[in-house]
Amino acid sequence: MGVVLFKTPACSRDKHVTQMIQWSATTDRGTTCRLLCLWLLLHLTSSCEIYVDGHNGIDSPSCGSLNSPCKTITNNVKSLSLCLSSGEYEVRDTIPSQMQWTGAGEPPVVRCIGVVRSDCRHDSKHLLKWENVTIRDCFVNWTASCLDVQITSSSLIDTHIYDSVSYISSFHRLTIPKGIEKIDQLIISHSHLHRTHIILLTSDGPLRFDGNIINASRIYIFSESRETSGNRSILIADNSLHPNSFLYFSITSHARVITIVDLINNTDVLFESIVEPISPDASSVYIEWDLLEGDEELVDLNPIRLNLLENRMFDFGWVCHRSPGVPHINLTRNKITSINMSWTDALEHPRLNSSLITFDDNEVWTLKVVADNGEGRVRGHIMLFVFQQNLIHEIFLHSPYLSHSAVDFRHNTIGNVVLSKSSIEGDEDYNDIFTKNLLGFVIFWYTYPSFQNNTNTLHMFNNEFFVIELLVSFPSNRFPAQIVLKDNIWYNAFKPTQDATGLRVTSFMCDVHLINSTFQNYSGGAINIYSERSSVVIDSVSVSECKGGISISSDISNIHISNSNISRNSDRSEGGLSLYGSHNNVTIHNCMLFDNESPHGSAIASSMKMSHIDMKGMIVRAQKAIEHKITDYSTVVIYGSHEAVNNSMTCGEERYMDVSESTDSLMWSCRPCDNGMYIIGRGMMREDKTSKTDCKPCSSGAECQFGLTPQAKGRYWCGVTDREELQCLLCPSDYCKKESHDWHNSCLGNREGVLCGTCAANYTLGFFTSSCLPTSECKSQWMALFCIIPIFYFIILVLLPIGDGSIWKSTSYFIQTVPLLIGQGQRDQVISILASIFLNPSATTGLFRGVCIGQVDYVEMQMLSLYIPLATLFVLSLACVFLYIYQKVQERYTIYNQGYSTLIMMESADNNGIEEESRENSTGERRTLMSRCTAGLITAFLLIYGGLVSTCLKLLFCVELESSGWVLYNAGNISCDQPWRIPLIVLSGLFLIPSPLALLFLRYKLKGTQTKVGRDVLTVIDGCYREQTKYWEAVYMIPTVIRRYNSVRSATVMRSLLVISLAIHLQFSPFVTSRGHMLETICLLCLCGLTLLNGQVEDTDERYYIIIQSGLLQAPTTFHLNKIKTADTQITDAL
Helix, strand or coil: CCCCCCCCCHHHHHHHHHHHHHHHHCCCHHHHHHHHHHHHHHHHHHCCCEEECCCCCCCCCCCCCCCCCECCCCHHHCCCEEEECCCEEEEEEEECCEEEECCCCCCCEEEEEEEEEECCCCCCCCEEEEECCEEECCEEEECCCCCEEEEECCEEECCEEEECCCEEEECCEEECCCCCCCECEEEEECCEEECCEEEEEECCCCEEEECCEEECCEEEEEEECCCCCEEEEEEEECCEECCCCEEEEEEEECCCEEEEEEEECCEECCCCCCCCCCCCCCCEEEEEEEECCCCCCCCCCCCEEEEEECCEEEEEEEEECCECCCCEEEEECCEEEEEEEEECCECCCCCCCCEEEEEECCEEEEEEEEECCCCCCCCCCCEEEEEECCEEEEEEEECCCCCCEEEEEECCEEEEEEEEECCCCCCHHHCEEEECCEEEEEEEEEECCCCCCCCCEEEEECCEECEEEEEEECCCCCCCEEEEEECCEEECCCCCCCCCCCEEEEEECEEEEEECCEEECCCCCCEEEEEECCEEEEECCEEECCCCCEEEEEECCEEEEECCEEECCECCCCCCEEEEEECCEEEEECCEEEEEECCCCCCEEECCECCEEEEECCEEEECCCCCCCCCCCEEEEEECEEEEECCEEECCCCEEEEEEEECCEEEEEEEECCCCEECCCECEEECCEEECCCCEECCCCEECCCCCCCEECCCEEEEECCCCCEEEEECCCCCECCCCEECCCCECCCEECHHHCEECCCEECCECCCCCEEHHHCCCCHHHHHHHHHHHHHHHHHHCCCCCHHHHHHHHHHHHHHHHHCCHHHHHHHHHHHHHHHCCCCCCCCCCCCECCCCCCHHHHHHHHHHHHHHHHHHHHHHHHHHHHHHHHHHHHHHHHHHHHHHHHHHHHHHHHHHHHHHHHHHCCCCCHHHHHHHHHHHHHHHHHHHHHHHHHHHHCEEEECCCEEEECCCCCCECCCCCHHHHHHHHHHHHCCHHHHHHHHHHHHCCCCCHHHHHHHHHHHCCECHHHCCHHHHHHHHHHHHHHHCCCCHHHHHHHHHHHHHHHHHHCCECCHHHHHHHHHHHHHHHHHHHHHCCHHHCCHHHHHHHHHHHHHHHHHHHHHHHHHHHHHHHHHC
């Protein structure tokens, strides 16, 4: 009942359009726009034959016009062009082939009752066009009469569209009856497909599937070309893929028809990154291509091109069946989780150009490619794979038997690469190339059992690898193939659970060139090469920190290793370089093998039979430490014919060189010395000349054990003589370690050098400590205090009453002798304990560190220590001289002014003054200034005599070292030929040594004197001694010199001297008073006790030793303090 409302002839429409264009030329821009809109409306109305409006009641016989649309879609209008208004429509049997929405309200919805079909036979163009409509719940049985299918801006929901004459007999295969017409042009654009299945058969025309939303739908498009030449285009672009969607395109074509397939900007809405696992609901896109059955015509151009651009999806598949060759493929800027591509059964087409497969700037998790151009052996037909700037987790590229292919990888980051192919193409432009890639696990299998006349090449330059495994076999080649690996880096940044080998090569009739590459940190060895009838060239290679360096097992091969560094590798069976096999020619030139380790042949181990090894210009260094319990200490071991020229080898410390060589064997070893023997330095060979090939007996002061560094005994320092022998000397006090130690590591307290006599860098000598102090802690302000101390001493000595000299003599003797008996470190601890007791009883953990004033050496330090006593003497001497001159000037002045008579009177007055002075002394009256000055001068000299002697002896005491000559014992860096020693020797010879005799002579001259000054001097010298022992001061001075000299010699000598001193003291009892005798006895007993303990320190807990020392020091100190208190009481009473 459909009625044709309005049908405008084509010529009439064209006339209207021409008129509108002419009008627009004479109007303004706004009018032009309105006219264009009007023209579009006219064009829309002219394309509709029937108008249907589902919102108005019942159809009238004359319905179908724009003003009187139909209410339903009846059968008599289904073959016409319909314009539908908003609403819902139901169809039975047949669905209209042309439907569109007028644009007012919501898009119309068409529902199907039962199975329907689409019929385009009544249209001259056989057009099926659905635009802006919604088709729901339809099962459309397609007919072949629709040759031009356009579904645009529509929604297909729960709809099935399929060809009535085709069905899928198996997955992805179509059975098509012969003689069936196919769709010439298929366009599905900007539509929404929801739970929809589409199966269509197309032919040569354009196929466009773009801008669609595909949700839980399955699309099968089978395209079979009927033409024998020309081009065809398939566009799949801008589609949005939702879960459970599947796109399948099957393309069959004639060999001369060039088919271009473009997949552009298709996106899965669930896609976030390429990382697996893929969701079970993920969408997939799958494309197949096949050659028409029976079409085997020779062609010049590849018939199919595939372009994948900027897609984001989970799964893509491509299969190419019978074809003249591999298609051209371009994948650019895609992000796809899984790509599976394969082409097989390629025919032999001698004139067909090479195929180019390009991957550029893609991100792919898994790429699997199976490429086979079948029986094609023509050299001009090659599959070329080009990968550039891709990020791929894993690649599987398989080129089966007799295929011709080449690969070019540049600037890619790939986790795993598995490449299997039957040959490496040898043309200059088609070598396999890997350049500037970052690759993880790489496995290459190359096998090609046919004859070739060229040299095939694999180039791998400037790459970073984790693991590579190469299996290459060319048993029938007339010339060996070549693998060139140059400027690459192997680094194991992971910690795999099983051993990993950096490079593993198995080659047969294939030359391997490894050049300028590095290997590091491989737990399964760096390089393992198995070769037969091949050449192996290793040049400028660095292998380090691996469990096994380079291992080569070969037969009937040439091996050349040069300019390489193989260092710090270790393994149970092989260290640096291991060689196995037979009938080989080996050259090893100009290589360095440092610190490799293995039980046998740590640097080079060769067991090649019937082979010749040429070794030249090698530099080998063996390390000292060996972790293996069972070892023969061999470094280089070669069995078989060999030639070794101009080689060098260095053993580890304390290892001697052992060379064993015959015509069929060579062994270089670095062996440790036996017990009681040692070697200083290391054995070595320089340009085939050996040195340090034996050990020497252990020297005194050291202990030598098998394989260990010689140990210096406690408190000993060891050095090396010019004959490279150990010389061990007793170390200065607290300069060296107390326990056994390595002979070259003796020093304590930041010291170093000969006899530990110098301070380390940024350290300097200090006062009150034997350790060196940081220069950052030094303060120059201490110099000001040192400068004024002599003034205080001067005042004290001048004001000090003479009294009982036994107190200060015994005390000073004790204080000066204690430092000779205990080390400086023990002194520091004692001072700290005493300071904590008297100053802060709760502070028991602080240690006295000493003080420093700046950077000074030992001589400067000793000169500074002499400053205070010498300055005190100088000040006192200057005062005495000044007083003496003053008295003489005063006397002459009196003589000149009063004459001789006055002088007689003055002499009478002096005699009376002497008698009065004698009476004053007897009555305890004050002494004169001259008397005080002179007595203070003598007292100061007696007090500092021991210190002066000690300092002079320290500066004069030298020991002889064979390596350094005579040096100061306490400063081994200072030689004994210094010019300052001459005046010091003169001073000691003229003043210090004769001092005891001079003291006896002075006492003799002053004996019986009646002057106040003379009596005070005698009181200082022998006032505290009994009449029978007035000479005892000289006895005091002589042992002082002896003790100072022997303090650097032996604790036993010091102990003997003190015991003798105690015995003599007890025998002669030189002091007048019993308390003086008691104090001296206590001091001597304490000093003997210190010497006894000093000999037992090594067998006694040091903490208890320090406590006992503190007690022995406190005993005389307490007695002395009591005496001082008594003396103060006497002075107070006297005043």
